[in-house]
Amino acid sequence: MQRITRRQDFVAAAKAVSWSNPAFLLQARLRSDDGVPRVGFTCTKKLGNAVIRNRIKRRLREAARLGLASVVQKSFDYVVIGRSAAETSDFEILKSDLISAANRLHAKALPKTEAK
Template identity: 50%
Template structure:
């Protein structure tokens, strides 16, 4: 799993498929190559101050590490967007099931 951080990569994923869940918003884009799974993380200032945003992103990174290994498809870019109050407070198991649900919906479109 590679992490991307360039604005152009985030914008390309933003134009693709998206699926919301209670704990996060997920955007997915098929790059049409088999170069592995790439992922990006973001949280807006609506999530809170820097401490709250970083905590939410840490949780998203860990969920992505666990779930994308088995449910992510090679050649896809994913962006995980944290939600205000939900991403940091939601139980970890439910956050994992939220990501699995969102990935299934994105891949079925």
């Protein structure tokens, strides 16, 4: 997985489908190219100072590295927006919530194929 670093990619993902959780908000956007999946992480200043925001992002990055690697799909951009519950929630629950959120977003974002 590659990292999303450009602001316009974060903005484009904000217009896509999303799934909310007490610990994070996951946004997934299906790109038009056939590239590798990309993941971006962000937290707002409302969560606290830089130490707290970085701790939340570190936990979410590691959960995504361990959990999302098995469910990400080509041509998708994922943006994980951290919330305050991500700082104290159990890591295994955080990881499983990321996996289930990604699976739900794939069902929403992918075009439905008609059965013949």
